[in-house]
Amino acid sequence: MPKTNDQTILIVDDAPENLTVLSELLQPRYRVRAATSGEKALRIAGTDPRPDLILLDVMMPEMDGHEVFSRLRADPLTRAIPVIFITAMDSTEAELSGLEMGAVDYIAKPIVPPIVLARVHTQMELKQARDRLSDQNAWLEAEIQRRMSENLLVQNVSIHALARLAETRDPETGNHLHRTQGYVRTLALRLRNHPRFSAYLDDHIVDSMAKSAPLHDIGKVGIPDHILQKPGKLTPEEWVIMKTHAKLGSEALEQAERDAEKPVKFLTLAKEIAHWHHEYWNGSGYPDGLAGDAIPVSARLMTIADVFDALISRRVYKPPIPFPEAREIIAKGRGSQFDPDMVDNFLAGFGDFVAIARRYSDNASP
Structure with a gap:
């Protein structure tokens, strides 16, 4: 997998050892930022460079992963950032709960490095595709607006030309x-x-x-x-x-x-x-x-x-x-x-x- 220096991942976990493991796994391929609390994670997510993906631990003190996720979605600056939940709760109910909230994936602890890399790579590819589509749509909207403006100008000029003819x-x-x-x-x-x-x-x-x-x-x-x-x-x-x-x-x-x-x-x-x-x-x-x-x-x-x-x-x-x-x-x-x-x-x-x-x-x- 080639190194992609312009893609950023934010890892959120209250256990420093977990941050170390995930950082060492992902840094060869991505720019990695880390947060040990929900509050810090929200601050980092809201500043540039904004993460392309967030790996979010569910079980954290003070503000758990679900609360962090809800606040990310409530902020227009961060609501589009994809989130993968990471938790030791290995149950179908827990996984469904996270996915129903809007998470893009769910990874259980202890992590399996090849699985983490594969799922992160998949989400990064999807994020790039969404960004390209968004950029293309923005360009198309701007082009449509430009052409509409040109057509409106031509229309107005034509109207006044006809009126001037009578004048x-x-x-x-x-x-x-x-x-x-x-x-x-x-x-x-x-x-x-x-x-x-x-x-x-x-x-x-x-x-x-x-x-x-x-x-x-x-x-x-x-x-x-x-x-x-x-x-x-x-x-x-x-x-x-x-x-x-x-x-x-x-x-x-x-x-x-x-x-x-x-x-x-x-x-x-x-x-x-x-x-x-x-x-x-x-x-x-x-x-x-x-x-x-x-x-x-x-x-x-x-x-x-x-x-x-x-x-x-x-x-x-x-x-x-x-x-x-x-x-x-x-x-x-x-x-x-x-x-x-x-x-x-x-x-x-x-x-x-x-x-x-x-x-x-x-x-x-x-």
């Missing part, structure tokens, strides 16, 4: 995407404890809504420039065309959803937001005239976020308005344009929304 058609929106995304996340988080929304707005849904928010106007890619960038008021005919951007956006996202190999939650929410974020609580919005709770939660959140940001931002057809005036307009829309409970939470946390607007200011907001 290039309407260049005066500036940081509109960042602001509305922040508004949606903040308002959703404020509503998580509300009885109407708590069962739906879990962490995953809130994250997916915020991720989806920048795609709310993706359908504007399909609106002609002379309408989208018109500095004055749209004619009734032009307004009909402008309103089609909601359906155009949802149809594009629905096609992307169909092309996916499996359902993608944020695409479902993005489709809801794109299609219905111009619906009104009282049913007077577009494109489908939905009312009340028939409008998806995601779209209702986006409606408040989009309107608030449009009010405080400069557009080709209007200057920005001050935050207090924007607040009053949102408040007046409670129960008509907007979900009343959402408005209440928006108003209660208005300072948070102002902070987001200032953080991502186009230097044209009030």
